[in-house]
Amino acid sequence: MACTWAVESVVVSRHLKEQLIYLKNSHDKRAFEAVSSIPEDEENHRDTGGALGGKNRLFKPIRLLISLFTETIIRFGMR
Numbered sequence: 001m002a003c004t005w006a007v008e009s010v011v012v013s014r015h016l017k018e019q020l021i022y023l024k025n026s027h028d029k030r031a032f033e034a035v036s037s038i039p040e041d042e043e044n045h046r047d048t049g050g051a052l053g054g055k056n057r058l059f060k061p062i063r064l065l066i067s068l069f070t071e072t073i074i075r076f077g078m079r
């Protein structure tokens with residue numbers, strides 16, 4: 001669950017929020033509405049991961065590595 005918590009934290013707290021700001025400024029209402037429906041679902045995934053032990057301090061190094069990899073893959077994919 002540490003992996004789920006780490007991935008979803010990056011996706012929700014950084015990537016989706018940035019995408020929503022971008023789409024709102026681009027005035028693409030349809031795309032904005034489509035992406036707006038995603039964060040709540042991803043937050044639920046993150047919270048489930050946390051509730052099932054993913055936030056245990058023993059997993060902190062694993063969460064850090066997974067967060068860095070996730071962020072890297074997202075940034076690489078956006079190029």
Ligand SMILES: [Fe+2]
Pocket residue numbers: 008041042045
């Ligand atoms: Fe998810």
